[in-house]
Amino acid sequence: QQPVQSPQAVILREGEDAVINCSSSKALYSVHWYRQKHGEAPVFLMILLKGGEQKGHDKISASFNEKKQKSSLYLTASQLSYSGTYFCGGSEQGGSEKLVFGKGTKLTVNP
Amino acid sequence: GAVVSQHPSRVICKSGTSVKIECRSLDFQATTMFWYRQFPKQSLMLMATSNEGSKATYEQGVEKDKFLINHASLTLSTLTVTSAHPEDSSFYICSARVASGGGATDTQYFGPGTRLTVL
Numbered sequence: 001q002q003p004v005q006s007p008q009a010v011i012l013r014e015g016e017d018a019v020i021n022c023s024s025s026k027a028l029y030s031v032h033w034y035r036q037k038h039g040e041a042p043v044f045l046m047i048l049l050k051g052g053e054q055k056g057h058d059k060i061s062a063s064f065n066e067k068k069q070k071s072s073l074y075l076t077a078s079q080l081s082y083s084g085t086y087f088c089g090g091s092e093q094g095g096s097e098k099l100v101f102g103k104g105t106k107l108t109v110n111p
Numbered sequence: 112g113a114v115v116s117q118h119p120s121r122v123i124c125k126s127g128t129s130v131k132i133e134c135r136s137l138d139f140q141a142t143t144m145f146w147y148r149q150f151p152k153q154s155l156m157l158m159a160t161s162n163e164g165s166k167a168t169y170e171q172g173v174e175k176d177k178f179l180i181n182h183a184s185l186t187l188s189t190l191t192v193t194s195a196h197p198e199d200s201s202f203y204i205c206s207a208r209v210a211s212g213g214g215a216t217d218t219q220y221f222g223p224g225t226r227l228t229v230l
Contacts, residue, residue, distance in 0.1 A: 034221075043221075
């Protein structure tokens with residue numbers, strides 16, 4: 001089943017923060033986050049595996065709740081380069097290697 | 112980082128012709144590659160999972176006779192759109208899984224995509 005992402009779109013000014021949520025009706029095995037710019041391939045951001053996990057690098061971090069049904073991506077002090085569409089992809093319990101992606105969240109960072 | 116290439120990046124063809132798209136992992140071996148289709152402003156829809164040396168696994172609703180997938184080596188998978196029609200026009204993206212033995216924990220790296228336009 002397709003994860004549900006929210007919000008669908010968000011507009012920020014440079015330096016502002018944003019949170020993108022990804023929810024699944026079932027517990028996931030893992031959740032993967034990608035950013036895609038228009039006409040380009042999705043770029044891998046990070047993967048979360050464990051319930052309660054939090055990880056991040058630079059000003060982009062993510063969390064995975066204990067039940068492994070919700071993940072959030074945190075963008076702090078946003079930069080113009082953060083603009084793009086963010087997708088979460090979930091793999092199902094049982095170790096299925098395929099990912100089912102949410103519909104995406106379009107982030108626009110303005111000067 | 113892992114690099115995945117796709118060729119061609121853009122292709123325009125006439126209705127009824129076949130088009131082959133190549134997906135290569137440049138600096139790693141990929142036992143599994145995935146083919147996605149993406150319509151404008153929409154999500155990535157998995158079409159099939161391609162494993163080296165075996166038949167591809169297609170998602171429900173994807174015609175295996177229309178979208179032929181061949182994973183001939185650990186670095187190359189091809190998608191052939193046979194008898195293409197205008198409704199097949201789309202952005203096709205492949206990804207390759209960097210295998211670390213973890214199955215679903217392995218990261219997928221995406222190719223740059225192929226824009227197919229069928230006239």
